[in-house]
Amino acid sequence: MNQEKAGSVGDQRTLLAQRLREAREYVGLSQEEVAMALGVSRPAITHIEAGTRKVDALELDKLSQLYGQTVQYLLTGESLKSDTRLAFLARATHGFSEQDLDELSRFAEFLRSSRGSKRRGST
Amino acid sequence: MRRDGVLKAVRRAAEVLEEFSIRARIKEGYTRVDPAQLACAADVTVMFRPLDKLLGGFLRESDQAGIIVNILRPRGLVHMTCAHELGHFFLGHESTTDETVNIGTNSDPIEQQANQFAYSILAPRWLVVANMNLKGWTKSHLGDPSIVYQLSLRLGMSFEAMVWSLARLQFVSQSSAQQILANKPKALKLNALKNQDEFSRVPGDVWVLDIHDKDRIIEPAPTDRFVVDLPNHASAGHLWTVDELRCEGFTLEPFVQEARTVTRKDRSSIVVGGRGSDTLRYELVPVVDADGSGAGEAHRRTLIAMHETAPWSSSSESYEALSFSAEVDDLNEGLSRYERIQRLQRVRGLG
Numbered sequence: 001m002n003q004e005k006a007g008s009v010g011d012q013r014t015l016l017a018q019r020l021r022e023a024r025e026y027v028g029l030s031q032e033e034v035a036m037a038l039g040v041s042r043p044a045i046t047h048i049e050a051g052t053r054k055v056d057a058l059e060l061d062k063l064s065q066l067y068g069q070t071v072q073y074l075l076t077g078e079s080l081k082s083d084t085r086l087a088f089l090a091r092a093t094h095g096f097s098e099q100d101l102d103e104l105s106r107f108a109e110f111l112r113s114s115r116g117s118k119r120r121g122s123t
Numbered sequence: 124m125r126r127d128g129v130l131k132a133v134r135r136a137a138e139v140l141e142e143f144s145i146r147a148r149i150k151e152g153y154t155r156v157d158p159a160q161l162a163c164a165a166d167v168t169v170m171f172r173p174l175d176k177l178l179g180g181f182l183r184e185s186d187q188a189g190i191i192v193n194i195l196r197p198r199g200l201v202h203m204t205c206a207h208e209l210g211h212f213f214l215g216h217e218s219t220t221d222e223t224v225n226i227g228t229n230s231d232p233i234e235q236q237a238n239q240f241a242y243s244i245l246a247p248r249w250l251v252v253a254n255m256n257l258k259g260w261t262k263s264h265l266g267d268p269s270i271v272y273q274l275s276l277r278l279g280m281s282f283e284a285m286v287w288s289l290a291r292l293q294f295v296s297q298s299s300a301q302q303i304l305a306n307k308p309k310a311l312k313l314n315a316l317k318n319q320d321e322f323s324r325v326p327g328d329v330w331v332l333d334i335h336d337k338d339r340i341i342e343p344a345p346t347d348r349f350v351v352d353l354p355n356h357a358s359a360g361h362l363w364t365v366d367e368l369r370c371e372g373f374t375l376e377p378f379v380q381e382a383r384t385v386t387r388k389d390r391s392s393i394v395v396g397g398r399g400s401d402t403l404r405y406e407l408v409p410v411v412d413a414d415g416s417g418a419g420e421a422h423r424r425t426l427i428a429m430h431e432t433a434p435w436s437s438s439s440e441s442y443e444a445l446s447f448s449a450e451v452d453d454l455n456e457g458l459s460r461y462e463r464i465q466r467l468q469r470v471r472g473l474g
Binding site: 027032068110 | 175
């Protein structure tokens with residue numbers, strides 16, 4: 001678990017800001033695109049990611065859906081990462097590079113947390 | 124048993140193309156199947172990331188299916204990897220990773236199936252034929268490496284994968300496939316640009332376009348270059364020019380030599396899309412954007428239009444015209460473009 005110790009409100013906001021930025025960059029969305037989807041200005045997103053603007057609950061919910069991350073993760077840094085490494089990777093006979101392992105684990109985690117935020121079709 | 128698996132993969136690919144109405148995309152003017160678009164339609168999340176040794180992977184996690192593709196590889200290989208991983212999905216395979224997607228190099232039946240699926244998705248017989256028909260190419264043209272190179276661009280495949288596709292479809296023999304592969308795409312690019320300096324750097328691909336590409340929607344990379352072979356009626360006083368109102372951002376610059384000299388190195392006398400000295404080759408040169416804008420979804424597709432005029436005539440009548448669209452296939456780190464658009468729209472819809 002990569003949960004940080006509860007610090008001051010300011011620290012928490014900085015960490016939230018960092019996670020929001022990282023999550024946006026991971027999915028490859030620009031600040032402009034996110035701003036438009038949320039109906040706010042682009043500088044507003046810049047400020048949110050600098051920790052100088054508050055994020056309301058509704059915005060956080062939308063960001064969580066855009067970024068495929070749980071609100072829980074964005075707020076606290078607690079992820080759905082399981083301690084067991086990807087089951088299929090354990091079966092692999094050849095070695096993976098560290099970078100590739102990290103990328104696969106991160107993507108698997110992303111898919112798991114996208115589960116709740118994807119509200120598609122009738123399923 | 125293995126043969127059954129391969130046949131199953133080929134059949135499944137045909138079903139998938141049918142199910143997701145890919146022919147409609149081609150009818151619209153596109154020249155290729157976009158595996159990332161197909162994945163998005165099938166609810167499979169595609170993520171482009173820089174990877175080290177892997178080309179890609181297919182993951183099933185909870186009820187989610189996802190594809191990760193190494194963005195650091197050449198564009199054709201990125202598309203092929205995506206199509207290959209999509210094969211693992213549609214064929215009901217488990218999570219897996221791939222260091223190679225070359226046909227014939229992997230003896231694992233699961234991988235062979237995914238390979239066959241990928242080739243059947245990116246280069247189904249009907250699509251190769253459709254592209255050849257549009258360009259007026261017959262099987263005999265496929266011995267010309269520069270034509271095979273142009274075909275590969277239209278199908279979004281690497282030159283090598285294109286050659287193997289043609290061999291697989293028995294459009295070229297194994298031996299001529301080997302001969303074609305003796306040519307390097309770099310030399311074919313320089314040739315298209317009439318560049319004699321073999322040490323020149325040509326970062327992107329070079330599209331050779333002509334009147335047969337009318338109304339097509341091509342999907343080049345941002346770094347690609349375009350040359351156009353246009354009917355030459357200069358002796359009648361007709362000149363080609365880009366439509367200033369409809370085609371912002373490009374100018375048309377003639378090459379000094381005539382189009383027929385382009386393929387002089389080849390044994391055959393086939394001219395790429397041109398008609399000997401009846402055509403003149405021009406390069407479409409992008410005008411550098413003064414304000415540096417032009418990025419973004421709205422600007423992804425550019426209409427490129429040109430027409431022939433008679434400067435001496437007072438009428439504004441134009442003689443021949445050619446227009447096509449270029450939709451930039453801008454591969455970036457992160458989710459596929461389709462996935463991003465879908466997410467943005469869904470969130471915007473929440474009000």
